[in-house]
Amino acid sequence: MDIEEFRKAGYAAIDSICDYYANISQVPVKAKVQPGYLIDQLPKEAPEDGQRFDEIQKDFGKLILPGITHWQSPSFFAYFPANSTFECMIADLYSSSVSNPGFNWICSPACTELEQVVVEWAARMLGLSKDFWGSSGIGGGVIMGSASDSAFTAAIAAREKALRRLSVESGVKAGDNGQIEIPDKIRQEYGQKLVVYGSTQTHSLGAKAALMLGLPFRAIPVSIDDQYALRGEAVREAIEKDKKDGLVPFLVYATVGTTSTGAVDRIAEIGEVLKEYPTTFLHVDAAWAGVAYALPQYRESLRLQEVNEYADSFCTNFHKWGLTTFDCSIFCVKNRKDLTQALDVTPPFLRSKEADAGTVIDYRNWQPALGRRFRSIKLWFVLRSFGVNGFQKHLERGIEHCQRLTEIVSQSSKFEIITPPSLALLVFRLNPSSSGGGKVDDDKLNLLNQKLHQRLDTRYDIFLTQTVLHSIERNVFCIRLAMGGVNTSFEDVQRAWEIIEEEGERVLSEGDGLVLG
Amino acid sequence: MDIEEFRKAGYAAIDSICDYYANISQVPVKAKVQPGYLIDQLPKEAPEDGQRFDEIQKDFGKLILPGITHWQSPSFFAYFPANSTFECMIADLYSSSVSNPGFNWICSPACTELEQVVVEWAARMLGLSKDFWGSSGIGGGVIMGSASDSAFTAAIAAREKALRRLSVESGVKAGDNGQIEIPDKIRQEYGQKLVVYGSTQTHSLGAKAALMLGLPFRAIPVSIDDQYALRGEAVREAIEKDKKDGLVPFLVYATVGTTSTGAVDRIAEIGEVLKEYPTTFLHVDAAWAGVAYALPQYRESLRLQEVNEYADSFCTNFHKWGLTTFDCSIFCVKNRKDLTQALDVTPPFLRSKEADAGTVIDYRNWQPALGRRFRSIKLWFVLRSFGVNGFQKHLERGIEHCQRLTEIVSQSSKFEIITPPSLALLVFRLNPSSSGGGKVDDDKLNLLNQKLHQRLDTRYDIFLTQTVLHSIERNVFCIRLAMGGVNTSFEDVQRAWEIIEEEGERVLSEGDGLVLG
Structure with missing residues (x-):
């Protein structure tokens, strides 16, 4: 691929990413594919001759996107969010363009020094003490x-x-x-x-x-x-x-x-x-x-x-x-x-x-591997583009979503909140006695909530994860709902909750004798 | 940044990468900066308010590029090449756009399965036995x-x-x-x-x-x-x-x-x-x-x-x-x-x-970390765009460069090749007696070649690394010249050799009594 072909292919990639984000709320969050879906569609060997890049590029949309679980979807509430931002996509592109393994100062001075600077920006923004700052000359990140x-x-x-x-x-x-x-x-x-x-x-x-x-x-x-x-x-x-x-x-x-x-x-x-x-x-x-x-x-x-x-x-x-x-x-x-x-x-x-003189950091000695990607551009772009204020606002939005959802769940007669909400994470379970009816024992509730999770797990329009809370007192099977997705609005959270309530009702109405009594 | 701002910024990034590659042979391969060059230019803290992205983006060219040692430069002969190709830059962009930590099949089916497929493509192309193929169900990559x-x-x-x-x-x-x-x-x-x-x-x-x-x-x-x-x-x-x-x-x-x-x-x-x-x-x-x-x-x-x-x-x-x-x-x-x-x-x-059923690979259990980037798109794009033939031609070019350089160095009366050339790697040293004159002992030659390397190391238009060959017989200080850079032509190799000869002459003409005698 020559420079002009790259320009064309690059623009096309940018355009297709724009389309992806324009439509992301319309697409099911979980991939509707079965194990082997992609393996079965691809040849067993690399082609002998090179293929046209525009065809290859189309296959990203045709073959890969259908098998993506969309972590950037507004309906992704599993694990924790893995926010991706446009700023970082561009930063990663720059990083790939000057690709270098960054193990020594001399093999990429900018890579080493930008990392020193932005990690300290992060440490200061978070309020970590000077002991953790690289400029202390003793600590660092x-x-x-x-x-x-x-x-x-x-x-x-x-x-x-x-x-x-x-x-x-x-x-x-x-x-x-x-x-x-x-x-x-x-x-x-x-x-x-x-x-x-x-x-x-x-x-x-x-x-x-x-x-x-x-x-x-x-x-x-x-x-x-x-x-x-x-x-x-x-x-x-x-x-x-x-x-x-x-x-x-x-x-x-x-x-x-x-x-x-x-x-x-x-x-x-x-x-x-x-x-x-x-x-x-x-x-x-x-x-x-x-x-x-x-x-x-x-x-x-x-x-x-x-x-x-x-x-x-x-x-x-x-x-x-x-x-x-x-x-x-x-x-x-x-x-x-x-x-x-x-x-x-x-x-x-x-x-x-430079390393012999002790004037620079060689980051390879701070990590297990030798080679490393130029990752600091991403964080540099994010902290500058959002500013500390923008970064804070993003966090506050996730926390606010969680607070509003907490109010809603608190009022439910079928669900109970298991631990006080933590920032943008809410952990709850189905419990038909939560409004004060007859008490149901934990084993039964655990089974009930496993059923609920199994139901939720078969859906493609929402993605949540389970957890088992082990403690000295007892083990509790719960559902986690992690907010803070960069594309998630409170309407998305509300819709998620409606789905959970609906599936909860179904589990309860199946009436298999586990619970009532 | 909204979608349309991203489109604009994305095009601009693609354009600037095109400019970078159009000019890469004009730029010194090694960064002309001193330790601290970037740290001194950047603020100590992240900005309170967000900044305009076009300004941020400009700073990549203004602040980062001057501090980059250009691994993609045609005059990069240090370490081993770290080829970057346009195909991969686009692949990385796609990877960032659907960013996901890829630890489970379910959290990103495409990510897992594409990796299974392309790693096997690679294994087959290299002639690794079936035992190493994922499709064996026993081995895999x-x-x-x-x-x-x-x-x-x-x-x-x-x-x-x-x-x-x-x-x-x-x-x-x-x-x-x-x-x-x-x-x-x-x-x-x-x-x-x-x-x-x-x-x-x-x-x-x-x-x-x-x-x-x-x-x-x-x-x-x-x-x-x-x-x-x-x-x-x-x-x-x-x-x-x-x-x-x-x-x-x-x-x-x-x-x-x-x-x-x-x-x-x-x-x-x-x-x-x-x-x-x-x-x-x-x-x-x-x-x-x-x-x-x-x-x-x-x-x-x-x-x-x-x-x-x-x-x-x-x-x-x-x-x-x-x-x-x-x-x-x-x-x-x-x-x-x-x-x-x-x-x-x-x-x-x-x-x-899916994992409980044993029908899928969860790659987190094949590596130390939990999270992982979607790296297989890069290799998929490369193997399809180049094809096995194109991949082979690229390798053959590097090997041919090395063979031609070997002939040149063999004829030099001041340099000797230390070990038979290996693929695209040539290891040699300055030795004024290499044409059969009075023999110089190894300690002196080692000092001489250290001086040569120090000289080469102060230059910005070429980048080579040193090595010390330890063996039962003796320790030999040498210079390595690693070919195979994707942008390197044989003219670039020749120019590198001219510089090495020139610096070698200078070291010898300094005549400090180390060698002659």
Whole structure:
């Protein structure tokens, strides 16, 4: 394809994206396809000869769009939103045009420096303390692909930090470069005794990070009374139990805004407990809710001050509610050496005079992989085009939708809200006795709500996800409705609720004896 | 930004990319900026109010482009190429427009199925055996962000497989689901005794994967006589030494096309040795050279048959030489359960009826992170637009450039070629005695070539990287010239060579007594 063919194809792509967004509310949110729909339509092998690009391009509309679950649809209420904005589409286009793997300052100075700048813009907008800012020269932030990547990177940093600490305790001295080399015997002795902690509400990224490191993950039970938040004493108990078994606590994942209910763990309590265990590292996963720190009125309930005081690292995904097209996970640490001491492997071909002089950041040493996309343009465009005010207004809209829906659901005689609404997330269940009739036991309600979810799951005009709330007291099967989609109006939320009510009625009217009685 | 504003801004972005490519050969390949150039020009905080998008967009040209090291420049010969094509820019634009995190089949059927299809197209085009194809139902492939991600994922899979094997040996039986649960005592006993092997020529991804797992990496020395390839006996020796110390071999990284010289490890030899050590897993990293399997005439020298016979997993980056914009690393395994048994953590909110029925792939269980970009569109567009023939022609062009340059350098009286040219990579050094004059010792030559590299490194019109070839015999400092850039013509290669000769002459004429004598 030459330059003029690209211009033509590029315009056509822009036009088709305009059409897509003009019609997005008319299209079912969930793809109406069966497993294998696309595999069956495509040849088994790449063509021998090149094909006309206009034909290829048409196939995006013909073959791909019918198999897309439209995360940008106004009727998408599943998981959490993954906002994509026009600003980011253009930013991604620029990024692809100067494609570079961004691992060194010298291999892409703009890529490295823009990331330093916009991550700090984000940190300041959210009210993260200076300790997390790159300009501190000690802490700093990096854009990762996902909150899982951030959490996993924190785990590696935490493990190495714990082992360095244990090395020092066993008498190892720093080398000429001021660094502690972890002796093999320390790894042999403690490497497999380290334990990761979170709660039963921690995102699966916690269990997965532990799995990847081959270490146990303790999912500490939480209580309904605490609104599913992890408490300091529960952490202490779990740690003490492990210490009695000769194990070593090294990492706690605390969450601000859990996936299931938006619960906010008690960061200060946990942080105070961890002071007693100096091998520990506290990572705060605020993948979804963290962007809401941009709204000062929510900082207290989301425990920002506690994060600033106690967390070693922090993550929030601008690619969820934060208007920035996937992928853009902001990962900030108070001590960048926690990362570089755990991840720096510099062979000769990656050396550069700027890095040797220590005047630049080489982001490859802040992350697991070597190569990385130029992601910061997206966030730069978003924060400039929306401004802090526009960003805040977007968040407030989602929260307002949730508040208005909460009022409606509160008045329902068939549904009950399970936990207080959290920002733009509402968790509820069908409960025909919610208006005060005869009480139905939880097992029956769980079955009833599974049926409701199964029904909702067969529909294409709405997309919601289920969750099971595990707690000390009981397990509750619920439906989640996550608002904050960039194209979602309150009318869309209302329509969703009508569908849920309708399906709820059907489940109840099936009268299979499960419930009534 | 509304739809019509996006249309306007999108056209403008396409136009500016056309201008960029029309002028790319006129612009210095390396950014003429000093550390801090961008940080100093940008405000410390995001603006309060939104800004006009046309102004923001202009800043991409005004602030970012001057700080870009142009990987798409015809004079980029550093590292390996990171080809970007117009086809992929459009593909990435489509991907951003339907942005979705792609972790489940249901959350984006097209995203999952297109990936299954095009990864198999790639595997077939490269001649990988059916065992690696997804349609086998047993093996299959996935697109990762980088070869580091692929290698690291292989490491996790390998560790879990080794520990399952050790569990079985110690009497553990499969559970009702047919799976072996690794008991805690096996992890305690062996978890920290596992060892990763590669050579001194293995990419730093090997050492980094081991570092991330907290396990040792053995960089086995190679010999000049073997052209820097890792041999089976050397692997056996390293393993035996570790076994004597009570350690357990679990993973070998073999390379097809090393970064430094394009060396091809002796896969069959290594594979035969590994048969004696059933806890081992063989990952073949062909990050750069693997795409050249698309050319049947190179399959033998690149040991494709051996990869097919002995490798457990294989990786090649289409985002290097393979015309596909970063990121697109193809990672194939012969047994997909090696991945899912090591990475599957499925909480209720990620369950779906399709996954429960086992009829679909949920790619999140094939990789470390949960979320993932829709990357397969890029590769789909490339393979269709170029066709296998066009893809092959592109590769042949790079190889031909290298062959022609090899002839020129062979005739030089001041330079010597260090290893036989590998595909599109030439490694050489300045050596004034190369035409048969008085012999100069290696230390002096290394210093001389460091000076040459320093000189080349100060230039902006060409970008090359250094390497140090470690071997049993000696260490050789060389210059690498990596061809295969999508915009590079042979005239560009010739011009690069003229610059290198010119700088070489200058270094020699400085006559500091290092060399002559």
